Amino acid sequence: MNEIVRKMVSETRLSPEQFVYPLFVCPGEGVKKEISSMPNNYQWSIDLLVEEARSAASLGIGGIILFGIPEEKDDRASGAYDSHGIVQEAVRALKREAPGILLITDVCLCEYTSNGHCGLVSGGEILNDESLPLLAQAALSHAQAGADVVAPSDMMDGRVGAIRALLDKNGYQNIPILSYAVKYASGYYGPFREAAESAPAFGDRRSHQMDPANAREALREAALDIEEGADIIMVKPAGPYLDILRLLRDRYLLPLAAYQVSGEYSALMAAGKLGWLDLPRTMMESLTGIRRAGADIIFTYFAKEAARILG
Ligand SMILES: [Zn+2]
Numbered sequence: 001m002n003e004i005v006r007k008m009v010s011e012t013r014l015s016p017e018q019f020v021y022p023l024f025v026c027p028g029e030g031v032k033k034e035i036s037s038m039p040n041n042y043q044w045s046i047d048l049l050v051e052e053a054r055s056a057a058s059l060g061i062g063g064i065i066l067f068g069i070p071e072e073k074d075d076r077a078s079g080a081y082d083s084h085g086i087v088q089e090a091v092r093a094l095k096r097e098a099p100g101i102l103l104i105t106d107v108c109l110c111e112y113t114s115n116g117h118c119g120l121v122s123g124g125e126i127l128n129d130e131s132l133p134l135l136a137q138a139a140l141s142h143a144q145a146g147a148d149v150v151a152p153s154d155m156m157d158g159r160v161g162a163i164r165a166l167l168d169k170n171g172y173q174n175i176p177i178l179s180y181a182v183k184y185a186s187g188y189y190g191p192f193r194e195a196a197e198s199a200p201a202f203g204d205r206r207s208h209q210m211d212p213a214n215a216r217e218a219l220r221e222a223a224l225d226i227e228e229g230a231d232i233i234m235v236k237p238a239g240p241y242l243d244i245l246r247l248l249r250d251r252y253l254l255p256l257a258a259y260q261v262s263g264e265y266s267a268l269m270a271a272g273k274l275g276w277l278d279l280p281r282t283m284m285e286s287l288t289g290i291r292r293a294g295a296d297i298i299f300t301y302f303a304k305e306a307a308r309i310l311g
């Protein structure tokens with residue numbers, strides 16, 4: 001009967017420090033371009049990105065993850081590892097002007113390749129091994145610019161080891177790798193591809209992302225990344241894969257992250273807009289479920305809204 005007792009014995013708590021807020025950075029100045037399928041999310045130019053990061057930090061949000069939209073794309077994904085690329089420049093600006101929030105960078109090639117694939121492509125096939133040096137180079141360029149954590153999302157085999165080796169060789173032993181260890185080939189990524197302008201021009205990502213039907217495979221993927229040196233492992237998407245989070249939580253001692261992806265966000269936003277769901281309530285319930293399943297860190301587009309509610 002007693003509200004205070006209910007709060008006292010609540011088993012799962014949320015805190016803004018556990019949230020990572022995804023942000024998209026684009027060229028230009030004074031740009032704040034709304035992503036139509038993800039209301040309240042924008043592509044930001046660096047000057048405004050810095051302000052948005054400061055506002056997230058003032059709400060107590062633990063971290064941000066950066067995705068870059070480069071001026072130009074090419075076959076070699078040059079923008080991904082250019083020391084003056086969009087993400088590298090954004091990292092420098094954020095380090096200077098928005099301290100106090102953890103800076104995580106997404107490491108992949110798909111935003112930078114003209115065909116939108118996560119690795120180099122030849123004859124319609126993604127070249128796993130040939131892509132590894134480029135991914136490692138991208139991670140190194142982020143660390144050199146000042147990133148606190150690098151987060152490889154490509155799902156190429158062996159990339160965590162390749163990134164770890166190159167970072168160590170260059171004196172970045174202390175930069176942790178948060179690996180997207182368990183990433184499903186999911187329909188829930190739809191709105192993100194508009195946001196990051198990274199839809200594949202042909203084919204799909206089923207050759208390297210996981211089948212939604214598989215759970216044992218998740219354990220195998222996680223084991224490989226941990227062996228190669230991952231410091232934090234992530235499951236993506238979050239909501240439809242709570243059993244996988246729980247499985248990994250029970251099996252491994254490493255910190256665990258979950259990515260509540262664009263489609264999970266947009267579905268709740270749309271239903272809220274139509275009046276079919278109570279948005280604040282279902283938003284908090286979705287985040288609580290992800291925590292309860294075992295995630296220490298939650299990547300979520302709701303970061304600011306949820307942080308405001310948690311006050
Ligand atoms: Zn990718």
